[in-house]
Each structure stands twice: as C-alpha cells, then as structure tokens.
Amino acid sequence: MDTSKKHIVLETKNLTIGYQQKKTKKVIASDLNLAIEKGTFIALLGENGIGKSTLLRTISKVQNQLSGAVFLNDKNLIEYNNKELATNLSLVLTERLPESQLTVFELIALGRQPYTNWVDALSEYDIEKINTAIKLTEVAHLKDNRFYELSDGQLQRVLIARALAQDTDVIILDEPTAHLDMHHTYKIFQLLKNLVETTQKTIIISTHQINLAIEIVDELIVMTKDAVFSGKTENLIEQNKLDNLFPKEILSFNKRLGQFTISKDN
Amino acid sequence: MKNKTYTKQFILLLILVVFLCFVNISLGSVSIPFKDIFAIFLGDETVKDSWQTIILNFRLPKAITAILVGSGLSISGLLMQTLFRNPLAGPFVLGISSGASIGVALLILGSSFFGSFLFLESSSWSIAIASSLGSFLVLSAVILAANKVRNTMSILIIGLMFGSFTAAIISVLSYFSEAQQIQQYVFWSFGSLGNLSWDELTVFISIYLIGFIGVFAIIKPLNSLLLGEKYAKSLGINIKQSRIIILAITSLLTGVITAFSGPIAFIGLAVPHIAKLIFTTSNHKILIPATAITGAIVLLICDIIAQLPTVEYTLPINAITSLFGAPVVIWLLIRKKKMYI
Numbered sequence: 304m305d306t307s308k309k310h311i312v313l314e315t316k317n318l319t320i321g322y323q324q325k326k327t328k329k330v331i332a333s334d335l336n337l338a339i340e341k342g343t344f345i346a347l348l349g350e351n352g353i354g355k356s357t358l359l360r361t362i363s364k365v366q367n368q369l370s371g372a373v374f375l376n377d378k379n380l381i382e383y384n385n386k387e388l389a390t391n392l393s394l395v396l397t398e399r400l401p402e403s404q405l406t407v408f409e410l411i412a413l414g415r416q417p418y419t420n421w422v423d424a425l426s427e428y429d430i431e432k433i434n435t436a437i438k439l440t441e442v443a444h445l446k447d448n449r450f451y452e453l454s455d456g457q458l459q460r461v462l463i464a465r466a467l468a469q470d471t472d473v474i475i476l477d478e479p480t481a482h483l484d485m486h487h488t489y490k491i492f493q494l495l496k497n498l499v500e501t502t503q504k505t506i507i508i509s510t511h512q513i514n515l516a517i518e519i520v521d522e523l524i525v526m527t528k529d530a531v532f533s534g535k536t537e538n539l540i541e542q543n544k545l546d547n548l549f550p551k552e553i554l555s556f557n558k559r560l561g562q563f564t565i566s567k568d569n
Numbered sequence: 570m571k572n573k574t575y576t577k578q579f580i581l582l583l584i585l586v587v588f589l590c591f592v593n594i595s596l597g598s599v600s601i602p603f604k605d606i607f608a609i610f611l612g613d614e615t616v617k618d619s620w621q622t623i624i625l626n627f628r629l630p631k632a633i634t635a636i637l638v639g640s641g642l643s644i645s646g647l648l649m650q651t652l653f654r655n656p657l658a659g660p661f662v663l664g665i666s667s668g669a670s671i672g673v674a675l676l677i678l679g680s681s682f683f684g685s686f687l688f689l690e691s692s693s694w695s696i697a698i699a700s701s702l703g704s705f706l707v708l709s710a711v712i713l714a715a716n717k718v719r720n721t722m723s724i725l726i727i728g729l730m731f732g733s734f735t736a737a738i739i740s741v742l743s744y745f746s747e748a749q750q751i752q753q754y755v756f757w758s759f760g761s762l763g764n765l766s767w768d769e770l771t772v773f774i775s776i777y778l779i780g781f782i783g784v785f786a787i788i789k790p791l792n793s794l795l796l797g798e799k800y801a802k803s804l805g806i807n808i809k810q811s812r813i814i815i816l817a818i819t820s821l822l823t824g825v826i827t828a829f830s831g832p833i834a835f836i837g838l839a840v841p842h843i844a845k846l847i848f849t850t851s852n853h854k855i856l857i858p859a860t861a862i863t864g865a866i867v868l869l870i871c872d873i874i875a876q877l878p879t880v881e882y883t884l885p886i887n888a889i890t891s892l893f894g895a896p897v898v899i900w901l902l903i904r905k906k907k908m909y910i
Contacts, residue, residue: 363803365799365802385802385805385806385807386805387805388803388805389803389804389805390805392803393803394799394800394803396797396799396800398797398799400795400796400797401654401795401796401797401910402656402907402909402910403795403851403909403910404845404849404850404851404909405795405851405852409851409852410796413792413793413795413796413800413804414804416789416792416793416804416805416806417804417805419789421786421788421789422785422788422789422854423788423789423792423854469804
C-alpha cells in the first residue's frame with residue numbers, strides 16, 4: 304500500500320447536506336468529513352433516495368450545503384466563480400441532452416469553453432486536448448457523427464471525453480452506467496479506471512453497480528441511513544462497513560466473495 | 570468549433586439577397602425599367618425626378634426594412650429556441666408581440682377611454698414608442714416569471730397566457746371604440762414594410778445594430794446551452810446573466826421591428842428551422858449569420874409576393890408570411906420528421 308501522502312484535491316469539513324425549504328430544513332447527512340486524494344477512483348454507494356445525488360450536487364456547487372464547507376484544491380468552494388470552478392471540476396450528468404445537431408467533435412470541443420475566447424475559437428492547444436480526450440476514450444471513429452445517432456454506451460464515452468477535454472483535476476459522474484447493459488457497464492468502469500491511472504485525475508461516480516465497484520474502484524463512500532463511511536475498499540470490507548448498505552433479509556454482503564448476494568432464506 | 574466551411578452556401582445566399590433586392594425594388598405601381606434603376610443607384614441625375622424619388626425614398630427604404638425585419642425576427646426566434654431549448658419557441662410565443670399590440674391598442678383604441686391626453690395622436694413615432702413600451706413591459710413580466718419557474722415549458726405557457734390576456738384586453742378596447750379607430754388598429758396589425766422615412770429608418774437601423782452586435786457577444790453561452798443549463802453552468806457560463814442578455818437582445822430586436830413594421834408573424838419561428846436544414850449545424854457561429862441571411866431572403870420573397878397580384882394594391886405582409894410560412898414548416902416537418910433546437 305502506498306504510504307506516501309498524496310495531495311488532497313477535495314475535502315469536506317463538517318459538511319451537512321440537505322434542502323432548505325422556507326423555514327424547514329431537511330438534513331440528508333451531517334458532519335461529513337471526507338478527504339479525497341488526487342488520482343483516485345471513487346464510487347459513491349447507497350440505496351435509492353439516500354442522498355447520493357445531493358452529496359454530488361453539493362460538492363460540485365450545483366446546490367448549497369446547509370453547513371460546513373467543501374474545499375477544492377485547498378480553496379473553499381464558495382470562493383470559486385463559475386469559470387474558475389469549470390477549470391477545476393467537470394461533470395457528466397444523467398439527464399438527456401436537448402435535441403440539437405451537434406457533432407461528436409463539437410460536443411467534446413465544448414469542454415474547452417472555460418479556456419476559449421469570446422467567440423469560442425479553438426487554439427492548437429485546445430485541439431490537442433480534444434484529440435487526447437478522443438483517443439483516451441476511443442471515440443475517434445465517431446468524431447463526425449451527430450451525437451443523437453450514438454448508442455447509449457457510445458454517448459457515455461463521448462460525454463466522458465467532453466469532461467476530459469475540460470481538463471479538470473476532478474471529474475464527477477452521476478450514475479454513468481444507468482442506461483447500460485452489463486458488458487458496457489464493465490467497459491465504462493474499466494475506461495474510468497484507466498483514465499485515473501493514465502491522467503492522475505480524480506474521478507468520483509455514484510453507482511448502483513456495487514459488485515463491480517467493489518472490484519474495480521480504489522475507494523468507496525458508503526451512504527447508509529445512520530452514517531456515511533469512506534475509505535479504501537478492502538479496509539471497509541475488513542471493518543464490516545458494507546453490511547448495512549441494504550436490509551439484510553434480502554441482500555447480504557459475502558465477505559469471502561467480496562460481493563453482495565441475495566439472502567438464502569428468501 | 571468545426572473546420573467544415575460553409576463559404577459556398579453563404580456566397581450563394583448573399584447573391585440571392587442582392588438579386589431579390591433588385592426584383593423587390595423593380596416592383597410597384599409605377600413600372601421603372603431595370604436599366605434606369607441601375608442608373609439611379611449609380612448616381613445618374615438624368616433619370617426622371619419622380620422615378621428617383623420613388624426608388625430612393627420609397628422602394629429602397631422598403632427593401633432595407635424587409636432585410637432588417639426578416640433577419641431581426643429570425644435571429645430573435647433562433648435565440649428563443651436555444652434559450653428555451655424548444656423548437657417551437659419564437660418571439661411571438663413569448664408574448665413580445667402581444668405586448669407591442671397592447672401598447673398600440675391602448676394608444677389608438679384607448680383614446681376613446683382616456684381622451685387624447687396620450688400626447689401625440691397616433692403618429693408613426695408615437696406608435697413606435699407605444700409598441701416598444703408594451704413589448705418591454707410584457708417581456709419583463711415574462712422574464713420575472715422565468716426567474717421564478719425553472720421548467721422551460723412553463724415559461725412558454727406563461728408567454729401564451731400573456732398573449733391571450735392581452736388579446737382579451739384588446740377585444741374589450743375594440744368593443745368600445747369607433748369604427749375608424751378599429752380600422753387604424755387593424756391596419757397596424759396587418760404589418761407593413763413600407764411608409765418608413767429615412768429619419769425613421771435611421772433610428773430603426775441604429776437600434777437594430779445594437780441588438781445585432783450584442784448577438785455576437787453571446788455565441789459562447791448559446792453554444793453551451795445546447796447541452797442544457799446544468800452543463801452550461803459547469804462550463805463556466807453565468808446562466809442568469811446570459812439569460813437576461815439573450816432576452817434583452819430579443820426584446821430590443823423584436824421591439825424595434827414591431828414598433829416600425831407591426832407584428833409580423835411566423836418569420837421568427839420558421840426561418841431558424843430553414844437555416845438549420847440548409848446548414849445542418851447547431852453551432853451558433855454559423856447559425857446566427859445563416860439565420861439572418863435566410864430571414865432577409867424569406868421576407869424579401871414575401872414582400873415580392875405581396876406586390877404581385879395587382880399593381881394598385883399590396884397584400885398585408887402579415888398574411889403572406891403565415892400563408893406561405895405555415896405550409897413550408899409543415900412540409901419540412903413531414904419531410905425531415907424532426908426539428909432541432
């Protein structure tokens with residue numbers, strides 16, 4: 304195990320997340336103290352409605368925290384303006400793109416917007432970054448297609464390429480494999496894993512592919528009703544932290560296999 | 570964003586604009602030979618004085634107005650379609666035109682209610698001012714509502730509601746008005762490209778240019794809005810500010826156009842789709858000039874059609890744009906089966 308201390312890119316301090324509606328506060332999770340190192344692949348796990356999206360939205364400044372603070376590259380998130388944030392953190396969302404005639408290349412090139420001038424002209428350096436992103440995600444053959452012609456798996460790669468072209472330290476993906484079959488899900492996980500290794504970027508995903516995540520990612524953030532755990536996957540397994548992820552009567556964690564299995568008594 | 574060039578399309582369309590301009594100028598109740606029209610433009614003083622006046626003070630301003638109105642409404646439509654990511658959006662759907670209508674209706678029809686304290690009695694300037702004020706007020710209301718609701722569909726429905734609301738007020742006003750006032754209002758609502766003096770045209774062009782230059786400053790946010798507001802924000806775009814600038818430019822362009830030429834329907838909705846079909850791109854760097862030129866062409870053609878049937882009369886331009894615009898859009902939809910924002 305690597306003992307040398309790596310740079311912490313994303314840190315939360317006593318972070319409480321949730322919604323503020325008029326006078327009532329709905330707390331989703333409180334006192335989160337997470338520290339995420341550069342160059343790690345992290346999966347956020349938890350059952351439906353537990354607040355994974357709320358956490359991702361809070362650390363990407365889409366929504367405000369109730370209290371505490373998020374630090375991105377040692378700077379408080381609230382001190383970032385939109386443009387500055389765009390050069391440090393990029394997003395891959397689950398929502399459908401509006402129907403336009405953008406080509407794959409144009410879509411990926413939009414990732415360079417935080418760096419381009421007012422008419423959006425691409426410099427040599429921008430083109431180089433775009434081509435690197437295209438190469439890393441293996442979408443070169445799709446370059447001139449319109450994005451609406453792509454399959455869900457191809458589109459996901461293109462959206463990841465766009466985030467890569469944005470060249471940020473942190474990339475956050477909200478359920479990147481939501482619409483994909485087993486095969487393509489595995490390929491996306493493998494792609495993200497490779498990207499972390501080759502580019503030293505930090506990639507955070509939320510996912511329901513728990514067994515795959517346990518196998519592939521470096522660290523987990525596990526959200527349960529009572530608490531939020533985070534750490535290296537093997538450590539969390541060792542400390543039995545995964546046991547409470549789902550109601551035990553139906554799904555239980557098999558420590559020997561390192562996988563969740565359907566409980567026998569059912 | 571893309572290396573593909575569209576020079577050929579642009580050159581062809583520009584040639585078409587110049588050609589249509591000449592055809593447009595050559596038509597009218599007095600027939601003037603082509604060679605004399607050329608002579609007038611080349612500054613030849615020997616051509617009949619009356620012909621010079623007709624060409625330089627009536628037909629040329631009208632052709633220029635057609636180009637400004639066509640391109641301005643089309644750009645406004647394109648901006649609305651991208652901002653709301655809805656292919657059915659346009660300056661009309663958002664109630665800008667109904668705002669202008671209520672302004673003018675209050676001026677012309679309201680005089681029976683309020684007496685004639687409304688300073689200038691329906692001169693073309695006071696109509697222009699009333700219509701600008703009206704569209705500004707209704708658009709402000711729509712912007713305020715747009716800031717309250719997040720759902721873009723709701724904003725369109727709010728725009729339509731404002732339209733019905735103003736139409737109702739205009740009905741009430743008409744009910745209590747004199748026949749002559751109603752006629753004056755109806756004539757305004759037909760739309761008109763002519764009747765603008767060079768003085769009015771100068772004001773028109775100046776305001777138009779402010780809006781037109783502004784459009785080029787928002788190419789970047791427009792392109793990122795193609796991915797939706799969340800992505801645009803994550804690319805460093807200030808959504809609120811961009812939205813206000815886009816709405817301000819649209820209201821400036823549509824406001825000044827409606828002020829001088831009346832509520833001209835359909836162009837704003839239909840032309841962006843024609844441009845998107847010809848240029849098959851969503852990149853606003855290409856699409857904005859493409860839409861502007863296509864809009865100018867379409868309105869020049871509409872104005873030519875309006876002058877065709879009789880030498881004595883011209884048909885209302887507003888009827889022509891819808892009469893020919895609606896079938897074109899239906900045909901495009903059936904052929905392509907899909908409309909893009």
